Amino acid sequence: MLVSACLLGISCRYDKRAKTAESIVNNRDILPVPVCPEQLGGMSTPRPPAQFTGGDGRDVWKGRARVINAQGQDVTGLFIEGARQALKIARIAGARRAFFKDGSPSCATRVVWRDGEKVPGVGVTTALLLDNGISVMDEEGRL
């Protein structure tokens, strides 16, 4: 089971904090494989927060959307690289499911930030995993 590393208590978020989900940490039925696509893509921690413009993670793969950080830099390429690395880890681990942190431009399962607004959508890594047959749930287990 792939899991957003921040949900497991790893301080990998943009603000160098974690977002620990006790329900996942204490779940003895899963063998968690922690991944942080943003770190895997080569971004530092801490780092400026980022959001979408033009769409969500699915649209990034179609070339219709970009990810822009709070300094105005286009970091789409780093998000794409992080997603590819996360998929590679999923394949190595044989993971068919993932618990991912909602709201993140990488890991979102239901809502994303786009042009300053919270809107329905998925992250760049989530979109790639879904396209490759891996089911992705949010931290509360919702598909």
Ligand code: SF4
């Ligand atoms: S990219 Fe995913 S794992 Fe990394 S900090 Fe953001 S939500 Fe957590």
